[in-house]
Amino acid sequence: MAQVILLDATEMEPPEPLVRTLEIIETLEQGDYLRFRNTHEPHLLYDNLHKRHFSYLCCNDSDIFYDVFIWRENDALAYSTIQQLVENKSNSLTLLHSSLDDPDS
Amino acid sequence: MRNAALSLAQTPPLSVPLLFFLSAPLFAVACGLILLWTGADAFSSRWHPSLLAATHFLTLGYLAMIMIGALQQLTPILMGVQISHPVIFSRIIFILLSTGTLALTSGWLWPFTGVFTLAGSLLAVAIIGFILVLLLTLRRARPGHASVYSARIALFAFSVTTLLGVYLVLGYSWSSLLKLPVLTNIHMTWGLLGWVSLLIMGIAYQVIPMFQITPEYPSYIKRHLTLFMLFVLSGWTLTYIFFHEKEWLVNLMATILAIGLLIFLLTTLQLLSKRRRHVPDITLNFWRLSMGCLLFSIMVWVLSLNLTYKPLNLLPGILMITGFAMSAVTGMLYKIIPFLIWLHWMNYNPGEGKKKARVPNIKKIIPEQHGHNHFRLHSLMLLLFCLAAFWPDYFLRPAALSLIISSLFLWKNIYHALQLYRKGISSDPL
Numbered sequence: 147m148a149q150v151i152l153l154d155a156t157e158m159e160p161p162e163p164l165v166r167t168l169e170i171i172e173t174l175e176q177g178d179y180l181r182f183r184n185t186h187e188p189h190l191l192y193d194n195l196h197k198r199h200f201s202y203l204c205c206n207d208s209d210i211f212y213d214v215f216i217w218r219e220n221d222a223l224a225y226s227t228i229q230q231l232v233e234n235k236s237n238s239l240t241l242l243h244s245s246l247d248d249p250d251s
Numbered sequence: 252m253r254n255a256a257l258s259l260a261q262t263p264p265l266s267v268p269l270l271f272f273l274s275a276p277l278f279a280v281a282c283g284l285i286l287l288w289t290g291a292d293a294f295s296s297r298w299h300p301s302l303l304a305a306t307h308f309l310t311l312g313y314l315a316m317i318m319i320g321a322l323q324q325l326t327p328i329l330m331g332v333q334i335s336h337p338v339i340f341s342r343i344i345f346i347l348l349s350t351g352t353l354a355l356t357s358g359w360l361w362p363f364t365g366v367f368t369l370a371g372s373l374l375a376v377a378i379i380g381f382i383l384v385l386l387l388t389l390r391r392a393r394p395g396h397a398s399v400y401s402a403r404i405a406l407f408a409f410s411v412t413t414l415l416g417v418y419l420v421l422g423y424s425w426s427s428l429l430k431l432p433v434l435t436n437i438h439m440t441w442g443l444l445g446w447v448s449l450l451i452m453g454i455a456y457q458v459i460p461m462f463q464i465t466p467e468y469p470s471y472i473k474r475h476l477t478l479f480m481l482f483v484l485s486g487w488t489l490t491y492i493f494f495h496e497k498e499w500l501v502n503l504m505a506t507i508l509a510i511g512l513l514i515f516l517l518t519t520l521q522l523l524s525k526r527r528r529h530v531p532d533i534t535l536n537f538w539r540l541s542m543g544c545l546l547f548s549i550m551v552w553v554l555s556l557n558l559t560y561k562p563l564n565l566l567p568g569i570l571m572i573t574g575f576a577m578s579a580v581t582g583m584l585y586k587i588i589p590f591l592i593w594l595h596w597m598n599y600n601p602g603e604g605k606k607k608a609r610v611p612n613i614k615k616i617i618p619e620q621h622g623h624n625h626f627r628l629h630s631l632m633l634l635l636f637c638l639a640a641f642w643p644d645y646f647l648r649p650a651a652l653s654l655i656i657s658s659l660f661l662w663k664n665i666y667h668a669l670q671l672y673r674k675g676i677s678s679d680p681l
Contacts, residue, residue, distance in 0.1 A: 157464050157527050158464075159461075159462055159464060159528070160461060160462065161590065161593055161594065185460055185461070186329070186457060186460075186461055187331065187393075189261060189327065189328060189329070189330070189331035190261070190262070190328060190594070193261055210467065242393070243393070
């Protein structure tokens with residue numbers, strides 16, 4: 147059964163959000179994804195995800211939160227679940243950018 | 252992940268910001284030495300050469316030095332963009348800024364007018380060059396970022412301050428240049444209320460919620476307050492130039508500016524009171540002191556409008572520079588430096604067969620007690636400078652001495668953190 151892990155970093159002081167995210171993603175299995183939430187964009191995280199072979203998709207939620215969805219590269223199941231969630235109009239998510247936009251990834 | 256290497260592809264080497272952070276306290280020491288040497292005379296007039304030199308050691312040598320160092324590091328982390336060729340670029344800016352500051356201050360201390368042309372040229376190239384490169388870099392940042400927006404406005408104010416300053420400085424060397432006394436006040440106001448205040452505001456919007464775990468600043472403040480301040484500052488400037496005799500109009504514009512600052516400081520204090528983590532924090536103390544000084548400065552300025560009492564002319568400047576700006580900037584260093592050292596330590600790869608020491612808890616990189624001791628010294632320095640505005644004969648030299656001690660203490664705290672990192676990675680220095 148695919149698992150969704152939520153990490154609310156809105157009350158964490160740097161570098162805890164980065165440390166916790168990199169720890170959690172190592173436990174992700176096929177179909178699993180991490181939904182990381184913070185009040186600012188985690189720019190330092192992206193390159194670390196790329197180096198560790200994870201994909202991400204960054205969304206804005208209600209203009210206040212940044213939600214970053216993270217899954218293992220080439221995990222089509224996790225990606226399609228996330229895509230459905232982001233495209234669902236009842237969620238107030240606005241897609242900002244994704245590692246899939248990057249030709250290197 | 253403990254000691255797993257981090258990727259810092261987007262951030263410049265640690266040497267880039269640390270060169271600026273380690274040099275800044277030494278310029279503050281130089282400021283203290285000048286005041287110690289001159290004594291109470293320095294406060295006899297705001298045009299006293301020693302006071303001008305001391306002030307610029309603080310504004311250029313300390314505040315600009317730290318802000319320029321921090322911006323090179325914060326833009327990748329907060330805004331996701333980095334200046335190209337960061338090492339060579341930072342070295343050039345550092346050399347130009349340091350030598351420009353030294354040339355400018357020596358021009359006042361050892362009257363030799365030719366040196367002002369050199370100082371003006373070096374500072375113009377350093378600051379305007381830095382601003383242009385940073386603005387070009389910020390064009391690559393994703394649109395709609397509140398800090399990018401505020402940074403652009405603050406950089407514009409910094410360029411106005413610099414251009415006015417360079418014109419004034421060249422006036423010492425070139426007697427043919429038209430001397431306009433109003434320009435000095437405009438230069439000072441754009442420096443303190445434009446560049447320094449707007450940059451602190453823009454950075455606070457990001458770092459206070461991030462590091463102090465407070466609610467976010469209201470979006471109307473993040474989006475509109477810095478731009479509003481810029482408009483009012485421009486309005487004040489035009490009024491000051493063209494309607495100088497209508498004092499009530501100039502004061503009205505200045506009052507609107509003060510209200511803008513009041514909105515920022517009251518919002519900041521309110522957010523700080525809503526911290527979600529109730530643990531002692533040295534940066535929090537610096538932020539509160541900074542906001543308290545800003546409030547006090549505004550109150551004294553209002554008083555000075557109605558009273559003709561000489562100390563009231565100097566006090567708002569002392570409170571703005573050593574109180575509001577130095578406290579906020581120094582407090583931020585206590586968050587930025589441990590965070591950067593932690594990041595680079597995590598990132599360090601000792602190579603095949605070699606070991607690096609375990610990366611310490613971020614709070615141990617600059618021990619809390621060292622930060623608290625520095626905060627006490629800084630507060631004492633501030634109190635002595637305020638008293639010196641009233642009784643310079645008794646308090647100016649002790650204030651200068653306390654500035655020297657406090658700045659050396661800060662330098663020692665930064666240097667120890669760097670030493671800890673160097674020992675931790677054992678071989679390569681930076």
